[in-house]
Amino acid sequence: MNNQNNTNLIPSPLERVRERLYIVKVGGKIVEEPQSLKQLLADFSKIEGYKVLVHGGGRLATAIAAKLGIESKMVKGRRITDEEMLKVVTMVYGGLVNKQIVAGLQAIGVNALGLTGADMNYMRSEKRPVTDVDYGFVGDVKEVNADLLADLILKGVVPVLAPLTHDKAGNLLNTNADTIAGEAAKALAKHFEVTLIYCFEKKGVLMNEDDGESVIPSLTPELFQQYVTEEIIQGGMIPKLENSFEALNAGVKQVVITRADQIHTENGTKISL
Amino acid sequence: MNNQNNTNLIPSPLERVRERLYIVKVGGKIVEEPQSLKQLLADFSKIEGYKVLVHGGGRLATAIAAKLGIESKMVKGRRITDEEMLKVVTMVYGGLVNKQIVAGLQAIGVNALGLTGADMNYMRSEKRPVTDVDYGFVGDVKEVNADLLADLILKGVVPVLAPLTHDKAGNLLNTNADTIAGEAAKALAKHFEVTLIYCFEKKGVLMNEDDGESVIPSLTPELFQQYVTEEIIQGGMIPKLENSFEALNAGVKQVVITRADQIHTENGTKISL
Numbered sequence: 001m002n003n004q005n006n007t008n009l010i011p012s013p014l015e016r017v018r019e020r021l022y023i024v025k026v027g028g029k030i031v032e033e034p035q036s037l038k039q040l041l042a043d044f045s046k047i048e049g050y051k052v053l054v055h056g057g058g059r060l061a062t063a064i065a066a067k068l069g070i071e072s073k074m075v076k077g078r079r080i081t082d083e084e085m086l087k088v089v090t091m092v093y094g095g096l097v098n099k100q101i102v103a104g105l106q107a108i109g110v111n112a113l114g115l116t117g118a119d120m121n122y123m124r125s126e127k128r129p130v131t132d133v134d135y136g137f138v139g140d141v142k143e144v145n146a147d148l149l150a151d152l153i154l155k156g157v158v159p160v161l162a163p164l165t166h167d168k169a170g171n172l173l174n175t176n177a178d179t180i181a182g183e184a185a186k187a188l189a190k191h192f193e194v195t196l197i198y199c200f201e202k203k204g205v206l207m208n209e210d211d212g213e214s215v216i217p218s219l220t221p222e223l224f225q226q227y228v229t230e231e232i233i234q235g236g237m238i239p240k241l242e243n244s245f246e247a248l249n250a251g252v253k254q255v256v257i258t259r260a261d262q263i264h265t266e267n268g269t270k271i272s273l
Numbered sequence: 274m275n276n277q278n279n280t281n282l283i284p285s286p287l288e289r290v291r292e293r294l295y296i297v298k299v300g301g302k303i304v305e306e307p308q309s310l311k312q313l314l315a316d317f318s319k320i321e322g323y324k325v326l327v328h329g330g331g332r333l334a335t336a337i338a339a340k341l342g343i344e345s346k347m348v349k350g351r352r353i354t355d356e357e358m359l360k361v362v363t364m365v366y367g368g369l370v371n372k373q374i375v376a377g378l379q380a381i382g383v384n385a386l387g388l389t390g391a392d393m394n395y396m397r398s399e400k401r402p403v404t405d406v407d408y409g410f411v412g413d414v415k416e417v418n419a420d421l422l423a424d425l426i427l428k429g430v431v432p433v434l435a436p437l438t439h440d441k442a443g444n445l446l447n448t449n450a451d452t453i454a455g456e457a458a459k460a461l462a463k464h465f466e467v468t469l470i471y472c473f474e475k476k477g478v479l480m481n482e483d484d485g486e487s488v489i490p491s492l493t494p495e496l497f498q499q500y501v502t503e504e505i506i507q508g509g510m511i512p513k514l515e516n517s518f519e520a521l522n523a524g525v526k527q528v529v530i531t532r533a534d535q536i537h538t539e540n541g542t543k544i545s546l
Binding site: 064069090091093096104106107111115116120121155 | 394443444
């Protein structure tokens with residue numbers, strides 16, 4: 001992979017400068033409220049150059065399921081997706097949330113295109129095997145076809161990815177939005193210098209949980225190990241950062257953990273190898 | 274426009290042979306039932322070459338709205354789309370129906386891509402002005418941007434168009450699927466030799482309403498006028514055919530009116546200038 005910094009050289013035709021691509025993942029809470037969504041889309045539109053938005057929508061799915069008389073079952077914070085709940089998340093993630101984001105971005109001049117994994121077969125998954133828990137119609141990602149996506153991005157299209165994949169056997173599958181963002185980032189790293197931005201309720205990874213301003217500006221694998229040993233980094237942040245390092249090892253250039261209102265700035269915790 | 278039949282000539286680079294494109298519009302009834310949908314997708318997949326599918330979904334929208342406690346109001350057979358109903362059609366047309374079709378086509382090797390008019394801003398509309406009736410969030414089509422769509426089609430992608438457009442000011446708008454099909458056909462006629470296929474409950478336009486087999490094989494403007502004068506063609510079929518001639522006058526090569534199970538055959542009424 002061409003990871004050279006060519007910015008000071010005139011590239012030969014065989015040595016094309018890789019363009020930067022920002023992949024931003026936002027949770028459901030921000031995209032479900034009209035006011036916070038509007039602010040998010042305005043901030044997202046300020047990111048210069050090529051970009052992708054990945055969204056959740058779980059709270060709205062729960063609310064609409066309840067109105068339809070369908071109970072939301074969760075195990076360890078993960079949704080159990082039975083046949084009726086699959087219809088709800090297909091409607092809410094693939095329809096309502098995704099298309100409202102697309103229309104909102106178009107209104108501010110961003111040429112958005114809403115996608116599930118089934119669209120152009122860009123992300124294929126397999127139904128999660130039943131072990132002690134049967135998660136139902138939940139997909140584990142197996143294959144990402146990023147070539148058509150990369151083509152469209154280079155033409156100025158901004159993909160908006162819903163947390164749904166398919167098994168290429170006719171079934172849509174519910175898939176965690178963090179996973180969609182990570183897998184898309186790894187596949188698009190063949191075509192771009194990818195920065196993967198995870199939005200989080202805090203301004204970044206904190207040195208001190210009680211001080212929201214104590215953002216660790218950058219993390220490497222060595223520093224991460226040191227902070228884990230010193231118990232500065234603990235709990236749910238550990239797997240999140242382990243996933244970030246996995247993305248970096250698979251070719252993603254940088255992972256940023258930041259707050260949604262900071263995505264267009266240089267703030268947050270920057271993670272690289 | 275280059276309408277020559279170049280098939281026996283080696284085209285010069287400036288005289289590219291125009292490829293054929295089939296645009297098939299199916300109503301809600303067929304795509305809402307798993308069994309009839311499966312058959313439709315199998316038949317659609319048998320159409321050779323470039324193709325587009327346009328779908329409805331009104332009955333399912335009505336059913337899901339009812340479950341959510343939202344009443345469907347119709348005037349002259351047209352849905353009144355208030356704010357709550359717009360959310361329902363965005364979920365049902367843009368999410369549930371569209372993505373199930375896309376996943377179903379992917380399962381049989383058709384590289385489908387589900388779109389609303391907001392996606393890649395391919396179809397912009399304006400909210401219908403309030404006259405004696407306020408249709409609410411219903412869009413009249415104003416602009417079709419078919420270039421990116423044509424690019425994707427030439428790469429083997431099969432667009433699946435939901436009956437939703439947007440106003441490029443952040444609002445999705447409910448738009449009749451026949452209109453979507455006709456407007457997409459006219460815009461894509463700049464790039465392809467377009468055949469527009471409207472599915473209908475009968476095998477075609479009939480000589481005798483009581484004889485389902487009495488299909489008129491072909492219609493020209495002259496023959497249409499003659500049959501209208503002779504009262505062979507009457508009622509709701511007249512505006513449907515007038516719309517077909519309008520599409521032909523705007524560059525569409527042929528319009529076919531046929532039954533859904535005949536779309537991959539040469540059957541039905543073929544309308545041309």
